[in-house]
Amino acid sequence: MAFFGFKDIDKLSEVDMAIYRYIVDHDEQVPLMRVRDLSQGAHVSNSSVMRFIHKIGYSSFPEFKVSFKSENQDLMRSKSDVLNIIDRNAFPNDIEKTIKLVAHLMLDADNIVFFGMGGSGAIAEYASRQAASLGFNSYAVKDPFYPLIQQLHNTSNNVIVTLSVSGRTSEILETLNNFVNSPDTILVSITGNIESPIARIGRYALSYNIPETRIHKYYDLTSQVPCVYIVDGLLMELHNQDIDRKIE
Structure with missing residues (x-):
């Protein structure tokens, strides 16, 4: 019973x-x-x-x-401490400044692409939908083999925001390498590993610190709460900068 x-x-x-x-x-x-x-x-x-x-x-x-x-x-x-997933110490001291800089780039972008796989892909969809609700041309890419380089061909002023817990996903890196030297596309990452390849190849890296949790070798159970925090903070800052620009 x-x-x-x-x-x-x-x-x-x-x-x-x-x-x-x-x-x-x-x-x-x-x-x-x-x-x-x-x-x-x-x-x-x-x-x-x-x-x-x-x-x-x-x-x-x-x-x-x-x-x-x-x-x-x-x-x-x-159930003790199950809600103590995150606190301010999970983020770098300058995270707010970096969020403001990234939001400023996104403010004038012609295309905002949120790019991720698995759980990060789901958050990319959420971020894209919220950005579109704010009036920005935004979409999500969850397939690393999606022809993104062809889609952005002959476009300019693009921002790709890549979401990756490990920052080491080889399929994502392969896609991003096509844009490393592009004058028309700025790479930004949201990752749990500031020293990772995905974080290093972009102009800005929004990072957080949380232990990775994997089961059965391949299944990632690492909390995505810090990533969602950053995404929501970024979208809020984007909205605020957009309002300020319209008032001026």
Whole structure:
């Protein structure tokens, strides 16, 4: 039996759900409560509480309290610090200045390309959509074999923002190498490795510091929260500079 893992929620009545929600919201107090305390807190009858206890698989209220206390303690141990993914120390001291410089480049760009693979590709799509919502000609490229060099042929004033946790993805590097000496395209990176090849070949590198996490060798579970922070900061700065320019 597991209260927090109870799977038949759809079988609970409205009264049952009121009890369930009350227990979840008062998880530390419930092991010290009597049936009467719980019924008063949830605004139901004592018999409704006992029917609920039996429905979720316990034979008595004391049995439920012992099991619930143990389960809740296990959850508290396992979920400690799960939201402490990032803080200001994850970014360089001059990150705000670099964001302003990159936003200034993007402000006058004819084409803004967000380039990434896997999870970074998903964030590239998000960034592109937000930039387009702000009125900029922006699109995302998630396929490293996409003919980007041909698409940007005979164009000028382009900015390619590459998203890569490792900054070492060979397929992405192969594409970017086509633009290293281009006078018409500026390369920018958002990466977790400031010393990586992708960071070094661009004009600006927006970086963050977070441990890489991989499972089964190939699957990257490294948090993308720092990258999203930078993307949102960059888009906000782009929007602010655009407003300031229109006011002048």
